[in-house]
Amino acid sequence: MEGRRRDRIPAGELRVEPFRENIDVRTFDCGDPDLNSFLTTNEVANYEREGLGKTRLVYWQPEGKLAAYFTVSSESLRLEYLRSVKSFSIPGQIRVESVPGIKIGRLATDREFQRRDIGTHILRYVAGLALQAPAAARILFLEAYPGSVSFYEKFDFEQVVHHRFKHRRTVLMYFDLRRLPEWPGSGRASP
Numbered sequence: 001m002e003g004r005r006r007d008r009i010p011a012g013e014l015r016v017e018p019f020r021e022n023i024d025v026r027t028f029d030c031g032d033p034d035l036n037s038f039l040t041t042n043e044v045a046n047y048e049r050e051g052l053g054k055t056r057l058v059y060w061q062p063e064g065k066l067a068a069y070f071t072v073s074s075e076s077l078r079l080e081y082l083r084s085v086k087s088f089s090i091p092g093q094i095r096v097e098s099v100p101g102i103k104i105g106r107l108a109t110d111r112e113f114q115r116r117d118i119g120t121h122i123l124r125y126v127a128g129l130a131l132q133a134p135a136a137a138r139i140l141f142l143e144a145y146p147g148s149v150s151f152y153e154k155f156d157f158e159q160v161v162h163h164r165f166k167h168r169r170t171v172l173m174y175f176d177l178r179r180l181p182e183w184p185g186s187g188r189a190s191p
């Protein structure tokens with residue numbers, strides 16, 4: 001991402017609301033047609049209805065503008081995939097096939113608000129959701145667009161390399177929630 005960094009937005013100026021069908025989201029534009037279309041067509045409502053992903057809208061309170069959205073679901077990742085990442089480990093005597101977590105299915109900031117810390121606040125917020133969830137979540141994971149990989153790497157997300165994913169146009173990345181205290185700015189408030 002090029003360009004001058006505009007004023008950062010503090011977490012306290014953001015409000016997070018669950019997606020509802022009667023909310024007008026048609027003006028949202030993050031610059032990516034697929035992510036725009038997910039929110040501005042029936043797709044988002046279908047995901048909600050079918051229990052496949054919960055979408056939350058993030059507003060910049062001073063002007064009541066829709067600044068970002070994200071979609072999360074409870075999913076797990078096969079341990080076999082995580083084994084490719086040296087930093088991930090669980091004691092050998094524990095036998096599990098997969099590791100529970102929160103999948104960030106979609107995350108997008110409107111162009112007007114990009115590079116102003118909103119994505120950062122959202123990642124912290126999602127980590128908070130994962131830690132407070134009634135079901136265990138050890139990791140956050142997502143399929144990143146190649147152009148967003150370095151954004152997630154700033155937060156120590158790591159690429160999961162496995163031959164099964166060789167031909168995908170996205171990059172599977174994960175973050176071990178045990179490493180949350182090491183996050184930049186950890187301890188700052190989330191929206």
Ligand SMILES: CC(C)(COP(=O)(O)OP(=O)(O)OC[C@H]1O[C@@H](n2cnc3c(N)ncnc32)[C@H](O)[C@@H]1OP(=O)(O)O)[C@@H](O)C(=O)NCCC(=O)NCCS
Nearest residue numbers: 030108109114115116117118119120144145147148150151
């Ligand atoms: C990627 C995206 C979600 C980041 O959200 P954001 O609100 O702009 O992120 P932030 O302002 O919190 O950025 C945090 C840091 O990451 C950097 N960053 C943001 N997007 C980046 C990118 N695509 N590549 C590299 N670094 C990036 C910022 O410059 C900032 O760094 P700094 O603190 O050193 O200045 C947003 O740019 C976006 O919606 N892009 C289009 C859609 C998309 O690609 N979504 C991701 C799908 S996997």
